Amino acid sequence: EAEVAQSPRYKITEKSQAVAFWCDPISGHATLYWYRQILGQGPELLVQFQDESVVDDSQLPKDRFSAERLKGVDSTLKIQPAELGDSAMYLCASSQDQRGTEAFFGQGTRLTVV
Amino acid sequence: DAKTTQPTSMDCAEGRAANLPCNHSTISGNEYVYWYRQIHSQGPQYIIHGLKNNETNEMASLIITEDRKSSTLILPHATLRDTAVYYCIVRVHTTSGTYKYIFGTGTRLKVLA
Numbered sequence: 001e002a003e004v005a006q007s008p009r010y011k012i013t014e015k016s017q018a019v020a021f022w023c024d025p026i027s028g029h030a031t032l033y034w035y036r037q038i039l040g041q042g043p044e045l046l047v048q049f050q051d052e053s054v055v056d057d058s059q060l061p062k063d064r065f066s067a068e069r070l071k072g073v074d075s076t077l078k079i080q081p082a083e084l085g086d087s088a089m090y091l092c093a094s095s096q097d098q099r100g101t102e103a104f105f106g107q108g109t110r111l112t113v114v
Numbered sequence: 115d116a117k118t119t120q121p122t123s124m125d126c127a128e129g130r131a132a133n134l135p136c137n138h139s140t141i142s143g144n145e146y147v148y149w150y151r152q153i154h155s156q157g158p159q160y161i162i163h164g165l166k167n168n169e170t171n172e173m174a175s176l177i178i179t180e181d182r183k184s185s186t187l188i189l190p191h192a193t194l195r196d197t198a199v200y201y202c203i204v205r206v207h208t209t210s211g212t213y214k215y216i217f218g219t220g221t222r223l224k225v226l227a
Contacts, residue, residue, distance in 0.1 A: 004157075031212050042201060042217035043158065048208075055210040091157055097212050102148065105157035 002026045004106035006092050012112045018080035021109045025074070025094030033103065034067055034077050035091040043091055049075065050097070082113045118202045123222040126196075132189040134221050136202030139183040146205045147178060148215065149187045151198040158201065158217075161187065192225045199223070 005024040013019045025032050030051050035043035046065065048056040051072040060067065064083070069075040079086055089110050095103040119137040126132040138147060146165050150158040162169055162176045164185070169176045175188040189196055201220040205213050 033215070035217075042219050045214065045216065048212065048214065050210060050212050055208065055212055056214065089155075093157075093215075095213065102160045102163060103213075103215055104160065105150075107157045108155075110155070 002104075004092055004094055004104050006090075006106035006109055008109055009107065010110045010112075012114060013082050015084055015113055016081040018078065019082050019111065020076055020078045021090050021092075021111075023075045023077070023092030023106060025092070026104055029094035029096055029104075030072075031095045031097040031103075032069055032075050033093040033095075034075070035093065037089040037091060037108070039088070046077070079111075082111075084113050087111055087113045117216070118204060118218045120200075120202050120218060120221045122219070123224070125224050125226055126189075126192045128194060128225050128227050129191055132192040132196065132223060132225070134187040134189075134200050134202075134223065135184065136186070137184045138202070138204050141182055141204050143182075144207065147176070147182075147185050148203040148205050149174070149176065150201045150203065150217075151196075152201065152220070153198045161200075163205075192223075194225050194227060197223060197225045 007022050032049040034046045037043040046060045047067045049069045067077045089108045091108045093103045093105045146163050148163040149161040152158045162174050164176045178185045199220040199222050203215050
């Protein structure tokens with residue numbers, strides 16, 4: 001069964017360092033989402049891509065976060081510099097974006113900033 | 115964006131049906147209701163979705179009221195492995211022609227032995 005792949009699974013980084021997460025969506029899925037989930041809360045949408053284009057980044061802290069999906073397939077989310085408050089689970093999801101379909105989530109990257 | 119309201123937590127005895135309610139009073143006519151669950155430290159897992167008719171699959175049933183302002187997810191025979199946080203989501207159609215999934219805080223279901 002096709003899955004959304006994310007790496008790394010866990011990441012520990014020091015405050016002020018740069019960190020990057022990678023996501024490979026299910027083949028053929030045009031829409032890709034990045035979510036952040038703080039412990040005890042529901043996932044919050046950070047950025048949404050349609051193919052290589054950003055269609056929603058209204059909740060992305062653009063002073064330190066960036067996201068790209070250069071060829072419309074896999075995607076990278078970067079934080080520079082990391083802050084203590086960035087400690088969270090970062091989830092990637094993809095979908096075919098048609099009326100009756102669903103989004104599929106990866107297992108996430110657990111980031112700890114120390 | 116349409117929002118959902120769910121109870122914070124629920125308990126259910128193993129083997130019994132778990133009925134998880136959700137209110138979505140601001141839902142629009144063409145917006146679907148989706149349910150996902152999240153087991154500790156894993157990504158959300160899709161369960162079921164519907165527009166206005168009741169739906170059933172191998173995991174659960176979804177009952178949507180006629181006015182579409184609320185729904186209930188039913189796990190017919192809950193097991194210990196169903197212990198998770200359950201999210202009710204209204205999938206929003208965006209101006210770019212795509213869909214957006216907005217999560218609330220979910221219901222933490224604990225299945226008791």
